[in-house]
Amino acid sequence: MLFDWRGTLVRDPDDRWWVRSALARLQRRFDDREVTDIVERLRVASALPKVVSARAWADCSPEQHHSAAMLMFEEAGFDAVLAECLYGLDLEPASHPLYEDVPETLGQLHALGVGVAVVSDIHFDLRPEFALRGLQGLVDHFVLSFEHRVQKPDPHIFRLALDALGLKASEALMVGDRPDRDGGAVRVGIPTLLYPPESGPSRGLSRVLAVVGAPVEHLGA
Numbered sequence: 001m002l003f004d005w006r007g008t009l010v011r012d013p014d015d016r017w018w019v020r021s022a023l024a025r026l027q028r029r030f031d032d033r034e035v036t037d038i039v040e041r042l043r044v045a046s047a048l049p050k051v052v053s054a055r056a057w058a059d060c061s062p063e064q065h066h067s068a069a070m071l072m073f074e075e076a077g078f079d080a081v082l083a084e085c086l087y088g089l090d091l092e093p094a095s096h097p098l099y100e101d102v103p104e105t106l107g108q109l110h111a112l113g114v115g116v117a118v119v120s121d122i123h124f125d126l127r128p129e130f131a132l133r134g135l136q137g138l139v140d141h142f143v144l145s146f147e148h149r150v151q152k153p154d155p156h157i158f159r160l161a162l163d164a165l166g167l168k169a170s171e172a173l174m175v176g177d178r179p180d181r182d183g184g185a186v187r188v189g190i191p192t193l194l195y196p197p198e199s200g201p202s203r204g205l206s207r208v209l210a211v212v213g214a215p216v217e218h219l220g221a
Contacts, residue, residue: 001109001208002161002185004176005120008195008203010096015039021095022085038076045076058123059145065123093129099203106138108214115165117141119158119174121151121181141165153184162190175208 006012019038023030045051054068066087073083089095109116116139120126123146130136141164145151148160162172169189176182177195185192193211195203 001114001116002119002158002165002172002174002190003116004174004178004182005118005122005126006096007177007197008175008182009102009118010098011198013095013097015042018086018089018095021089022082025089026081026085028082038078041076041078042072045072048075051075057151059121059151060149061146062123065146091124093132096129098133099198099201099205101202101205103133103135103138105205105209106135108209109212110138112212112214114212115140115167117143117161117165119143119152119161121145152178152181153187155184155188158185158188158190162188173208173211175205 003009016035016039019035019042020030023035046055051068051072054071058065058068069087070083073086078086106116118126118130118139118141120143122144125142126144127136127142130139141161143157143161143164145157148157150156150160152158158169158174162169165172170191172190174182174185174190174192175195176185176192177197179194182194183192193207198204
């Protein structure tokens with residue numbers, strides 16, 4: 001099993017959560033109107049061609065990611081303190097709440113001897129987050145874009161995961177949530193399961209376990 005991370009194993013809070021959290025941490029007074037204004041400025045800035053271009057391959061290195069994020073925050077009119085606070089939040093495990101059905105899913109896959117790789121477009125190391133949650137022994141390999149200077153949908157990142165697991169494409173399943181990124185696995189022949197956006201506590205990973213015939217009584221559908 002090849003799993004995406006954000007949006008598949010962990011939830012990505014919405015923009016209002018990020019803004020509120022940063023403003024509260026900086027002890028700045030704010031109301032709903034101000035939060036809405038900041039979120040709208042972010043939306044507009046993120047759509048600017050130069051920002052889109054900068055972010056396209058930003059997860060190939062920490063430096064590229066930071067530079068692209070700061071460009072977006074600058075275009076949104078944020079001061080440097082707010083920009084760095086927003087950026088820093090994403091480096092904290094508390095900002096990446098785990099879907100409730102992930103531990104049991106990974107546990108059952110491990111018990112069945114199914115190899116697991118996390119394949120993520122990311123600019124920092126995810127291993128400490130899994131260790132913090134006691135899940136480090138349930139993932140066999142981490143294939144992280146910033147370590148290999150390549151990101152999805154480039155076929156190379158999926159081939160790296162297959163090589164790490166010692167599998168052929170037909171023997172694996174890619175599980176993700178973004179057709180434009182995770183869907184790239186299809187280009188190397190990997191069957192792919194894409195989940196729609198989800199904000200609930202469970203990701204419905206019983207579908208993944210059903211592929212390998214694992215019991216799913218305790219997991220949300």
